[in-house]
Amino acid sequence: MPTLDLSATSVDLTRTICDIPSVSDDETRLADLIHEAVSVLPHLEVYRDGDTIVARTNGRRAQRVVIAGHIDTVPINGNVPTRDVQVDGESYIWGRGTVDMKAGVAVQLKLAAELTDPRVDITWMWYDHEEVDADLNGLTRLAATRPELFSADFAILGEPSNGQVEGGCNGNMRVIVRTRGVRAHSARAWIGENAIHSAAPILARLSEYRPREIEVEGLVYREGLNAVRINGGVAGNVIPDLCEVEVNYRFAPSRDAAEADRHVRDVFTGFDVDIVDLAVGARPGLDAALAQEFVAAVGAEPRPKYGWTDVARFSALGVPAVNYGPGDPHLAHHDEERVPIAQIEAVEQGLRAWLSGH
């Protein structure tokens, strides 16, 4: 069994761990390697729960930071093993997981080994099952079994953010908007009531909807309200009695669950609305002193994070949290997923600069 060499460059470490497939539910091999590699480091106290590995420095500092990254990926689609590619003169590592988010994990692993005496205590977390149902997420399990591990003054998630600091995240809600009608033979449509026709105002309101931009603690969050699925119909000669539109609402972290719910029900007044999923966002938390020092040290311009990430989990616990990792989030899950080598190096340097400065 190969071992992970944490003294390799973060770029080489990225290649190595991307070439060890770890699609959600198949993380054990990579988790074993990480566990083995960090267990030999005397400055870290290591805890394992399933395929989630936690490694903590000794607790002599006044403040503690959680730095976390998930080790699973979405399914591979002919894009493992990785390849080195050049695009428009820039060098990339191409392949599944390079962006989301093994380059970030590689940087974290390297620094976990290297920084034996950081300026703040660090709780490193490498976890499983982030790309699937939240119920399965390694952090959900850990929060239930070892909640004290989440205690910290600040948290950094290594999610891809183009090497910039992306603060907080939008909330995420999915609802089903439903119309009902009465079935009839389509040769005698006037006997029935067409549920698909009744859905016309739902699509009209979505199409006319202008999403808001909302400033939260200095960052502007762009919201979104989108149909992601529509379904209706029985047969080619039957007037349909049901039409369902699944709508995804992405809402600013300044709104709580009740406000998000109210807003969606306002938009769809007159229609039956069922919530199927709801996760509030995370405030950027950039007003925390530690966050400001971090942003200054890494030399980044904070931006809002639009997608929902596990920062919300920390935010809900009162721990300010940001996303900071190499890779363009637009390429996450993409078959052409690839991370610029320069961004891996920049994030490594940024984190090192902040964590090692006393």
Next chain:
Amino acid sequence: MPTLDLSATSVDLTRTICDIPSVSDDETRLADLIHEAVSVLPHLEVYRDGDTIVARTNGRRAQRVVIAGHIDTVPINGNVPTRDVQVDGESYIWGRGTVDMKAGVAVQLKLAAELTDPRVDITWMWYDHEEVDADLNGLTRLAATRPELFSADFAILGEPSNGQVEGGCNGNMRVIVRTRGVRAHSARAWIGENAIHSAAPILARLSEYRPREIEVEGLVYREGLNAVRINGGVAGNVIPDLCEVEVNYRFAPSRDAAEADRHVRDVFTGFDVDIVDLAVGARPGLDAALAQEFVAAVGAEPRPKYGWTDVARFSALGVPAVNYGPGDPHLAHHDEERVPIAQIEAVEQGLRAWLSGH
């Protein structure tokens, strides 16, 4: 093996043949019984093609009428064997096939045996696979192998028409109206283009559409334009790149295929429209002398037929054709399918009055 007793009443014959299941593709047992029963009748010349039976009188009359009925049914749903039921003081035979259209076939079988010397020559046709794809229809096959059997001056389909004469039938067209967009993560919807939102005007036009009523040869045909299915979406967090609306257009028999096509494309101007199915209707043909005599003899008030039936097949061959059978078409395919006994008797008397009068 039981034999069919064609001297029984048409009501008893209805019970008997409904209790012999003959869902499309499983008509052989019933076809065998019909074949056996009519083959012994000396006044009929019998021809069989698969499960379609044709029985013709001798050809001494100046005019010939086709009288046809399909022997298959839609699937049984706990409604065979038949039962005698009373609803609001009226006596019915309840069960699959009673309306669509074994009561009509029972009347035809009885009269085929009884009328040894009718006033016009008769070509009786009992055929398979009407309830499924037109390709499989017994008449499609017969028209290919024995087209001369369709030669006639008038045709009567025993399709349920509440014991009234329903002239011709509407045409039937199905199209897919399609919108395309660009996929994106729904957290960054502005990168993509939502194909479901783009379908808003399709539903709006359908919802606002007022179907026309068109008089053809004295009968008023009611048209209809209806979404029968809608489908779009990739996943709960992806902006959809495709939405398809399946639209069913029922159009008056005065319109040909080109006109129907033009009308649908006009309604959906600006959208991609694909025809998936198109069958023109049938003019009522009630101006034919034979048709007028028939209507007068059976004492019925002609009405338009809205659903597409095999009358269109005869109409396309230049043979005026009407629907005349017991049973309410609204109860066809219904789990509560049931035929009023009085209508079976009335249709039997109507047909006998006309066919036996010299």
